[in-house]
Amino acid sequence: MFALYLYSLPTHKDTVTGPVATTDSQKGGIGSPTGNGKMLYQDNCASCHSIIKDLTGPALGGVEDRIKDKKLLYAWIRNSQAVLKTGNPYFKDLVKKYDNVIMTSFPDLSDGEIAAILDYIKGHSRETTIYVCGLPD
Numbered sequence: 001m002f003a004l005y006l007y008s009l010p011t012h013k014d015t016v017t018g019p020v021a022t023t024d025s026q027k028g029g030i031g032s033p034t035g036n037g038k039m040l041y042q043d044n045c046a047s048c049h050s051i052i053k054d055l056t057g058p059a060l061g062g063v064e065d066r067i068k069d070k071k072l073l074y075a076w077i078r079n080s081q082a083v084l085k086t087g088n089p090y091f092k093d094l095v096k097k098y099d100n101v102i103m104t105s106f107p108d109l110s111d112g113e114i115a116a117i118l119d120y121i122k123g124h125s126r127e128t129t130i131y132v133c134g135l136p137d
């Protein structure tokens, strides 16, 4: 039941494309339906994360394949410290790998907003090869 609820999330974001569409195309976006996710990603995550290369934090491309438990993934984004306190071995190792940098908490992001961000990431993960082949950022 919970899983069903989560899986239904990405479809909702289709309804939030309108108001941000212009900004999106002005920035040279590819007209992805997740403009909202793009803005949220750029405002909150892009300072530390790229989709295709490791920065302060790991490249986020394909992250939903690495962390298949959506509940865990959403919990991490909202409050990484709380997830670490549970002793989760995947994240414990990850933090060690990233010099114990503490990821910002985003307790105010709704499920829909996180879904939009993840959708934006997913949409752009597929372009990895194009970017790597030499298009500028």
Ligand code: HEC
Pocket: 041, 044, 045, 046, 047, 048, 049, 056, 057, 058, 059, 060, 063, 066, 067, 073, 076, 077, 080, 094, 095, 096, 098, 099, 100, 101, 102, 103, 104, 106, 117
């Ligand atoms: C202050 C820098 C910073 C910001 C801002 C930030 N992160 Fe992170 N993130 C990290 C670091 C560093 C890690 C690696 C684990 C650690 O050290 O906490 C990480 C790990 C992650 C992971 C796990 C990645 C993997 O490969 O398993 C996800 C998912 C993630 N961040 C999503 C987000 C999202 C979504 C946002 C924006 C809402 C965001 N992060 C904002 C620094 C940041």
